[in-house]
Amino acid sequence: PQPVYLSDYQPPAYRVTHTELTFDLDPAATRVKARLLIERHPEADANAPLALNGEQLKLISLAIDATPLDAAAYELDDEVLRIAQVPERFVLESEVEIAPQENTALEGLYQSNGMYCTQCEAEGFRRITFYPDRPDVMATFKVTVIGDQQQEPILLANGNPIERGELEGGRHFVTWEDPHPKPCYLFALVAGNLHSVEDHFTTMSGRDVTLQIWVEKENLDKTEHAMASLKRAMEWDEQAYGREYDLDLFMIVAVNDFNMGAMENKGLNIFNSAAVLTHPQTATDAAFQNVEGIVAHEYFHNWSGNRVTCRDWFQLSLKEGFTVFRDQCFSADTNSAPVKRIQDVSFFRTAQFAEDAGPTAHPIRPDHFIEITNFYTLTIYEKGAEVVRMLRNLVGEESFRRGSDLYFERFDGQAVTIEDFVGCMAEASGEDFSQFMRWYSQAGTPDIDAHGEYDYVQGEYHLTLRQRTPATPGQPDKLPLHIPVRMGLVGTKSGQDLTLTLNGEKLGKDAVIHLRDDEQTFVFTDVAEAPVPSLLREFSAPVKLHYPYSREDLAFLLTHDSDGFNRWDAGQRLALLALDDLIAAHRNGVEKVMDSRVVDAFRALLSGPMSDKAVLAEMLALPSEAYIAEQQPIVDVDAIHAAREFVRQSLAVALRDEFLAIYEANVTEEAYAPTSEQIAQRSLKNVALSYLMSIEDEQGLALCESQFAADHNMTDVRQALTLLVHSDRDDLASPALKAFGEKWAHDPLVMDQWFTVQVSRPQPDVLERVKYLMQHPAFSLKNPNRVRALVGAFAQNRVNFHRLDGQGYQLLADVVIELNRLNPEIAARLITPLTRWQRFDETRQALMRSELERIKQQPLSSNVYEVVEKALA
Ligand code: BAL
Ligand code: ZN
The missing domain is CATH 1.10.390.10 (Neutral Protease Domain 2)
Structure with missing residues (x-):
C-alpha cells in the first residue's frame, strides 16, 4: 500500500452538485442506483478524466446523460472507475450490487442484528456506490430506501422524509431529502425493526425540532438520559456558540456492531449502543457521563464538521x-x-x-x-x-x-x-x-524543565523555563513552540497567591506567561515572601512539566494552591515520588517503607473540610499503573504493580477508620440519578471501599458484599463486583460473578462489563480465563464492543498482558491476525499495546517484536500493515 501526501492535494476536477440514490435492500444483493449531477471545475483541464472511487462493488450499468457507456469508455480496477471523456456538465447514472450481510469490516452498508446501517467516515461511501469519495465534494442528497415491510418497517436516511408508499411483493419505500450540501462521508441509511422515543426542542429562533432516538424494542427504557443530554447540548450550543439546529428532525439510532463510538451523519447520528443506552441498573456513572459527552459531541458536529x-x-x-x-x-x-x-x-x-x-x-x-x-x-x-x-x-x-x-x-x-x-x-x-x-x-510532547529562585534581597523570583520536544519518527529536529503557561506564585508564609509583577506590569494573582524560545527567564518583582510556583495551572498546555519540587513543596501546594487542578496534580506528584522509591526498593529487593508524608497528606484530605466530594474522590485515587509507567525510563510492570499495591495497602492500614467513616457518610438510599451530587458521593464511597478491600478488611468485605447484594445501581454493583473479583477471595467472587452473569446474560452491554471485570484482575490465572471467555456464547470476534471489552481490556491488564513467558502478547497477536480478515480497522487499533515495545526490558522487547514480526508475515490489510510497519521501523 502506498501513502497519500498532504502536499499532493489537488482540488477535485469534477464536483457533484446533487446526488440521488435508490437502495433496494437485500442482505446478499442490495441494488444501489445513483444519479449524480456532475460539473467540471472551471479551472480544470477540459480533458481531465472523471475518477470515481469504488471498492467491492459489482457494476451493473453505467450511463452518461441517459446514454449507456460501453466497456471501452471506462477503466475499472479494485479501487477506481475512470471515464476518459466526459462533458462539462452531465448526469451520471450507475447501478451496483453489494452484499451487506458479508460486510464484517463495518464500513459502508452492513447488517447489525439483522438491521441495515452505514458507516461512511472516512472512506466507506466508496463501498456503497461509485463516487468522488472525498470531503471537499459537497452535494445535496435525495435518497429512496426500499425494504421489506415486515423485516424493515423503518427506513431512515439523512434530512427530512418527503414521500413514502407501498410497493409490490410486501415492499415499501421512503424518500428522504437533505437540503444541506454535504460530503458523502456524512451519508447515512438505517433500516430495520426499530422503535423510537420522541421529544421536541424549540430552537432560539422559535422553530420546533422533532427529536427521535431509534432502538430495538427491548432498549426503549434506556434512552431517557441520551434524550435529556441531547436537549441540553442543543441549548448549550445556542448559548455558547450561537449555533442553531437547521433541520426539522434530528435522529439518533443505536446499533450493536459499530467500530467507533458514534457518527455525526447529517440529521441521522448513528451510535454504538454503548454510547447511547443507559439505565441505572445497567450503566455506571462513567457510562452515563460518557453518553452525555458523546451525544453532545455528535450533535456539535452539525456545525463543527458538517456545515463547515x-x-x-x-x-x-x-x-x-x-x-x-x-x-x-x-x-x-x-x-x-x-x-x-x-x-x-x-x-x-x-x-x-x-x-x-x-x-x-x-x-x-x-x-x-x-x-x-x-x-x-x-x-x-x-x-x-x-x-x-x-x-x-x-x-x-x-x-x-x-x-x-x-x-x-x-x-x-x-x-x-x-x-x-x-x-x-x-x-x-x-x-x-x-x-x-x-x-x-510537529509531533511529540514538549518537555519543559522549570527552575525557580527567590532572591530575598531584591524581592525577586526568577523562573527559567527550557523547552525541548523529543525527536519522533520522521522528525528528528524540533523547533520551539509557543507555549502558554498559566501560573501563580503561592507565598509560603501567607499560603496565598502573590501578585505577579513582570517587567513592571502587574498581571494579577494568576497569569499566562508565554514561552516562545528554547529557554526564557521570567523575573517577577515585588515578591514579598518566598513562593512555591504553581505552574501550568489547569494544564494550560499539553506538555510534560518538570520542576524539582520537594515533597514539602508538594504537600504545601496540595493544601494551598488556589487552582483545583494543580492541587490534585501536587497530590499525584507527591504519590509518584513515593512510588519511585518503592519501585526502586522492589527492584533492589529492599524492604518497602511507606513515606509518612503521603499518609499525612491523605489524612489531611480525609479530615479536612469536604467542600467538593467529586474532587476529593479524584485526589484520593492513586495514579494508575499506566500513568506511573509513563514516568519510568524502563517500565517494570511487576515493580510498579507491587509498589502501587503497597501504597494502597499502607494508606488503608493507616487510615482505615477514616475510610470507613467516608464510606458510611456517603451511603444513600435515594433513587439513582446521574446528578453531579450523587456521582460525587458514589465516587467517594467507592474509592474508600477500594482502600478497605485492598487489605481485605473484614468490615470492608462485609460492606462490599452487601453493596453487591443490595443491587441498587450498576455503579455500586460493578465496583463491588470488581473489588471482589480483584481480591483473593475467590470464595466470594465466584458466586457473585455467576449471579451477575446469569442475571445479565440477555444484555450484551452488561456482559461486556462482566468480561472486563474478569480479565482485568491482577491474579495470574487471567490468560486462561481470557481464552475460556472467548468461547463464551456472549462473545463474538465480529462485534467490536465484545473485542474491546475482553481482548482490549486484557491488553490493559499490565501484569498479565506483559507476562514474562510472552503468552499475553501471543494471544493478542493471534486475535489481531484473525481480526485482520474480519475487521481491519479494529484489528489495527488492537495492536497499540504491542507498538509500545521500546518502553520495556530487553526480554519483553524481544517477545513483543517477535509477535509483531509474526503478524507482519501474514497477508495484511493496509490498516494493520501500516501500524505494524511503523511499530517495527
Ligand atoms: N467522526 C467520527 C466520530 C466522531 O468523532 O464523532
Ligand atoms: Zn467527532
Missing part, C-alpha cells in the same frame, strides 16, 4: 479537535468542571503522551498516511482539543467567540483547512499565530 467540513482528511483535527474541545466545555458546564478537567488530563497524560512518544507518533495534522482510519487517534482528537483550548486561552473568551462566529459564517457550506480556523482566531483577536501553527505540524 474538512477539505481533506489531513485536516481531520479541524473538526475533531474543535468538537472534542466543545464537548469538554459542555460537560464541564454541566457537571463538576474541575473533575472533568482532572479526568480528561489524567487520561490524556497517560494515553496521548504514550502515543506521542511511540513509533506511531504523528502531528495533529499528519503529512501522510496509508490508511486514514488509523488516524482517528488521541493526537488528532485530544491533543487537537488541547490546542484549541490553548487558542482560547491565548485570545480570551470574547475573541474566541468572535473568531468562531467568523469561522462558521465565513465558511458555512465549505470544506476548509486548519489555517482557515486559526486565521479566524487571528483576525478576531489581532494575535499572531505563526509560531503557534507548529503545534499542528
